[in-house]
Amino acid sequence: MAAAAPADAVTNQAIAWRRVLAAHGVGGEIYAEHVHPDLREVVRPLTHFEPDPAAVSLLRYSIWSAAAERAREVPAGRLGLLYHNITPGRLLAEGQPGVAALCDRGRRELPGFAGRVRVAIADSGFNATELEAAGIEPVTVVPLLLDIASGPSRGPAGSVAPVVLSVGRVVPSKRLEEAIRAVALLRARRPEVTLELIGSWEGFERYRGALGRFARHLGVGDAVRFRGRVSDAERDAAYARAGVYLCTSAHEGFCAPLVEAMARGLPVVAHDAGAVAETLGGAGLVIPDADPALTAEALQAVIEDDPLRATLAARASRRLAELHPSAVEPRILAALEPLIGAVE
Amino acid sequence: MGDAPTRGIDVDRLMDDLKRRVDARRAAAEIDPRVLDMPFTAETDPDAPGTSVRLRPETAYSSKPGVGRAITFAKRAQIRFLHHFLNDLVAQINTALLRLDARHDDEERERRRLQEQVGRLEDELAGLRRRVAELESAPGGTPEG
Numbered sequence: 001m002a003a004a005a006p007a008d009a010v011t012n013q014a015i016a017w018r019r020v021l022a023a024h025g026v027g028g029e030i031y032a033e034h035v036h037p038d039l040r041e042v043v044r045p046l047t048h049f050e051p052d053p054a055a056v057s058l059l060r061y062s063i064w065s066a067a068a069e070r071a072r073e074v075p076a077g078r079l080g081l082l083y084h085n086i087t088p089g090r091l092l093a094e095g096q097p098g099v100a101a102l103c104d105r106g107r108r109e110l111p112g113f114a115g116r117v118r119v120a121i122a123d124s125g126f127n128a129t130e131l132e133a134a135g136i137e138p139v140t141v142v143p144l145l146l147d148i149a150s151g152p153s154r155g156p157a158g159s160v161a162p163v164v165l166s167v168g169r170v171v172p173s174k175r176l177e178e179a180i181r182a183v184a185l186l187r188a189r190r191p192e193v194t195l196e197l198i199g200s201w202e203g204f205e206r207y208r209g210a211l212g213r214f215a216r217h218l219g220v221g222d223a224v225r226f227r228g229r230v231s232d233a234e235r236d237a238a239y240a241r242a243g244v245y246l247c248t249s250a251h252e253g254f255c256a257p258l259v260e261a262m263a264r265g266l267p268v269v270a271h272d273a274g275a276v277a278e279t280l281g282g283a284g285l286v287i288p289d290a291d292p293a294l295t296a297e298a299l300q301a302v303i304e305d306d307p308l309r310a311t312l313a314a315r316a317s318r319r320l321a322e323l324h325p326s327a328v329e330p331r332i333l334a335a336l337e338p339l340i341g342a343v344e
Numbered sequence: 345m346g347d348a349p350t351r352g353i354d355v356d357r358l359m360d361d362l363k364r365r366v367d368a369r370r371a372a373a374e375i376d377p378r379v380l381d382m383p384f385t386a387e388t389d390p391d392a393p394g395t396s397v398r399l400r401p402e403t404a405y406s407s408k409p410g411v412g413r414a415i416t417f418a419k420r421a422q423i424r425f426l427h428h429f430l431n432d433l434v435a436q437i438n439t440a441l442l443r444l445d446a447r448h449d450d451e452e453r454e455r456r457r458l459q460e461q462v463g464r465l466e467d468e469l470a471g472l473r474r475r476v477a478e479l480e481s482a483p484g485g486t487p488e489g
Contacts, residue, residue, distance in 0.1 A: 185376065285355065
């Protein structure tokens with residue numbers, strides 16, 4: 001894969017999949033072009049990768065990288081492709097033109113894998129559609145393997161904290177300005193409502209600065225908290241403290257925080273983009289056309305309406321059962337079976 | 345998760361209802377158009393508070409007669425040579441500024457909270473003083489400790 005970093009969704013998936021495979025007697029190594037120092041014990045640098053004729057390789061594809069280049073050296077029958085989707089470059093170009101260019105190249109190069117991979121896996125139907133459009137078929141959908149830990153049950157409206165939470169990198173594709181706008185609208189009716197944003201803005205400092213200015217211009221500067229990157233314990237505390245989860249992203253190939261929020265009993269309001277509605281599976285309020293006024297109305301409904309929260313919680317329970325590791329692990333093994341079978 | 349009912353409310357119908365509520369608020373001018381229409385730009389606004397640091401290679405310039413062009417060229421070549429290093433430095437400074445900004449926001453929030461608390465305590469104290477004064481002015485009344 002391209003890069004291994006702490007709290008990175010693709011890295012976490014690679015580690016989780018290796019654990020599942022190891023439990024079923026399939027060994028393996030994870031290689032990445034860029035390896036964060038904290039992960040050097042877990043992930044090997046790509047420079048150590050040599051295609052082994054007695055092994056198979058799985059490329060985790062989320063951006064163009066040297067890993068994708070090296071995957072081309074792997075014989076066709078020995079290569080699998082796992083597509084996490086790629087953020088369109090235009091959504092990142094303002095902050096990171098170099099990364100945006102690699103994203104666009106990743107999308108352009110995707111058809112080059114058609115006919116070269118023994119298995120193609122996508123972590124959502126949305127991502128599968130993009131693979132199929134690139135001529136890569138058949139595609140197996142396997143949702144992200146997430147640690148679904150149940151959170152505390154939520155109380156009646158009187159006890160719902162007026163805190164709106166959003167978790168994820170502070171990058172332009174997340175459209176966090178629309179979260180700020182929606183909260184500004186809601187505060188006209190519920191002035192106690194605040195917005196908490198958790199996630200790193202490293203490399204996107206200018207975007208983060210602009211968000212702060214935007215909040216101040218809207219008169220909600222003191223109602224928006226930028227927490228930056230936090231520990232898992234701090235993130236879980238934020239989930240427990242919040243009253244509603246908000247996702248305003250313009251592009252998501254799966255969106256793991258939606259599942260984290262559902263698993264912690266937090267109702268979700270999300271803009272309809274990419275795989276968001278699919279990941280929620282009906283267990284959230286999905287806002288069409290990124291309408292900020294409707295977003296504010298939905299947030300208010302979730303905060304104030306007990307039966308609505310109970311309904312969303314019931315739907316979340318059903319969706320979480322489908323995404324539980326006990327349901328996903330067999331799908332991983334089944335999807336990889338043709339590839340693993342190539343060396344047995 | 346909490347105890348959930350097996351039959352819940354119709355979320356699709358609710359969304360339609362929410363849309364109607366938004367339309368009604370718009371019709372009643374309850375939605376601030378300034379908030380709806382405020383443009384967002386990630387471009388650096390040099391006059392904005394909390395703005396970020398940026399490299400300004402255009403300031404590497406010399407107008408000395410005769411040698412100005414050569415000095416300008418040398419300065420800009422040095423900047424190009426150190427481009428990645430300087431950009432990293434700028435990114436670090438901006439991150440530090442943003443952290444300070446966030447800390448300032450947190451402190452400001454805490455200051456307001458404490459100010460409100462002090463205000464409430466002062467109101468409470470004034471009420472107690474009034475109560476003491478009433479008891480003291482009552483015929484034959486002396487407050488018991």
